[in-house]
Amino acid sequence: MNTNPRANTKTTNTDATNTDATNSKAHTGTNIYTRADASASTSANHNASINTNANTNARLSTNLSGQVGLNRSRPPAPGKLKHYLTAAIILLLLWGSAVDTDASLSKLIQGSPNMLDLLREMFPPKWSYFDNIVPAMLETIRMALIGTTFGAILAVPVALLCASNLSRSAWIYQPVRFLLNLVRTIPDLLLAAIFVAIFGLGPLPGMMALTVFSFGLIAKLTYEALETIDRGPLEAMTSVGATSVQRIAFGVVPQIQAHFISYVLYTFEINVRAAAVLGLVGAGGIGHYYEVTLGFLEYDKTCMIILFTLAVVLLIDYVSTKLREKML
């Protein structure tokens, strides 16, 4: 549209710059420094003291010295020893683990034909087996449902005891938390194996294992959520003279219930997946059929079980996720 009338005023200045800049590859390091030095002699005033004068251009010359040059010591580079040590430790851990587990790529490559054979035998899945496993699948869902429910009920008082903002003193919530963490160290399948040893085969030990597992998970999630609630309503309830049960009913429950339901649904999702394999240790549900079919080398049936489980798990996940999204 329009060229700047003042456009040519600086050409002499910039020509020099341009040649310099194009040569910059040849002497990269010195470029800024040399030219800066030429103008650095004007002033010794380093501190960019705040100038009250609104006219900045007037002050520019003092700033030009710009603290360039080597009058300011550069900081020493921080040591890299820590990084090298960390890398060494990680490599050592991985190497040691590979040796201990006897892991090697060649073994995997040698074994992969076996895997492919297995996969080939799995397909096509034996669809007619579906009728045999439906009752077991329903039992799996029952176990998950009951386990989650009992676990959630047990979790409520424990979560209240664990929350540092609701509990009376650290003497209560610290030991309870410690016990809760101990419970949470034992995985569900291990719990199931122990309960099977105690109560015998069947869905009952599976249910109990899921109850303990859900209790641990829900109690932890809930007490962490409890610690983030707004203190205001609690103080308001105290100021109107509420008892501690009233405080919880009016100050805590309304703040936490949506979270709680969401955690319970989430735990239910996990439990359905867990319940599907509990049968491997004899704790009821569809997992039992993995052993049966794999034992008789009926891989097409195994495939049917896997597909059915996947379908049910995905369906429950989908419904539960939708419900949780609505909740929060």
Next chain:
Amino acid sequence: MIELRNVSKTYPNGTKGLDQINLKIEPGEFVAIVGLSGAGKSTLLRSMNRLHDISEGDILIDGKSITQAAGKPLRLIRRNIGMIFQSFNLVKRSSVLRNVLAGRVGYHSTLRTLFGRFPEADVELAFQALERVNIVEKAYARADQLSGGQQQRVAIARVLAQEAKIILADEPVASLDPLTTKQVMDDLKRINVELGITTIVNLHFIDLARSYATRIIGLRAGQVVFDGPVSEATDERFAEIYGRAIDREELLASRLPGPQVLEAQA
């Protein structure tokens, strides 16, 4: 030299971001682009290094079309154009030095930069750039430990290390307080004068534009409505650019404490 020929940009929803813009910016100029928010300042600046694509026209950088370039040629053109952002755009978890060295990646092979083996000369250059913006003692600090003004100075050092011939600064002081604003603008001006780097700055405050720029371009609804030296950019002309009288909001002075307060501090 930057040359824009009939540059237009239409967004998918039909609004015109830029409308038939023709500009020539000579080497060494300090250009301030002013206008209301939404006038197309940012779009204009970002189309010059093709962070935004334009729909019509052509943009030439030193005679080479950036709108036609792709791949390596495009990266080579971009290497010569440094950019400074409103939000600094530093990697907050990396050290200051590494952020500055990131400006050098265009000069080296991918393999070399992946191993972080920059030549001594590059490290020296990075340190000099940091010295120039007066922040060298923070070289090994993490970028997120620095204040906003310091972070913007690191961003300027990154552009210096890049050895750019053109600096595009997109609202470089919009997230800074008035005093750091002055330091950052002083740095930009000094670099412009000493190194002769063409500098194009989007500015919201018109008094800043007046005191630092040599040339002012006014944008309104994607069109250039003013283009001339600072001396011609009178209040009346600004009123035209903005379509109304200048608001106090548009003056940085409105945000500065009075002179007597500053004297007391000194």
Next chain:
Amino acid sequence: MTTNATTWRHKVQKPKKNRYRWLIYVLLLLLYIWAFAGIPFDGIKETAGQITKSILSGLFSPDWNYVYLPDGEDLLRGLLETLTISILGTFVSTLVCLPFAFWAAANRGKSRFVSGSGKMLLSFVRTFPEIVMALLFIKAVGPNAFAGVLALGLHSVGMLGKLFADEIENMDHGPTEALIAAGANRLQILWYAVLPQVLPGFLSYTLYRFEINLRSATILGVIGAGGIGTPLIFALSSRDWDRVGIILLGIIVMITLVDWISGYLRKKLV
């Protein structure tokens, strides 16, 4: 007073509750009736109380001799193998999930179809229980710890890939833009703008997954995929309660310790 009450009743109407609310309650009730009716509560084994007592007493008077046996197959070696299985499994899954995470992350300038398909794949992997994967890998590489490593490695990809993808999506895009403006190519952008931002998150999630994997590794032995699970299941079936006690104790101590260390490291990373 009564007149007052009636006047405000005209002004404010009680909001109507969701009319399907009762339906939800009835459905829930039916669900529970169905669930409880299906579980056979036909008495508990008489020995249950006695066995519980034995296990508990086993926990408190564990078989200390089992901790270290010179000729192998002892607690320490079992725990060590469990630990190494989970370390290596986590490492494998981190490597494998990286490309999938970048595939599944919905970044600017990428079609929703691409990231959607990546997310689908990851959630598909996630639904495969690791123990079933271990069963398959045992067929390939034999009943040993390596099968456990592979099972954990593959299963964890589902969850880690999803978490990594979220981390990439939540990243600040400013530095990427700055690197583009400086003329960097794709790999350089990845290295200088993306990785420094996402790496701490990646490491933290990896440690978190390691904690989960350690728990899973303790049960892999149940089906013969190495670790402490094998001696535990033997001890359970041979009713050697003192040994069950020491193994449980070992598992609890190991997991608690690892949780502490991992939690400390994760706090330092943030």
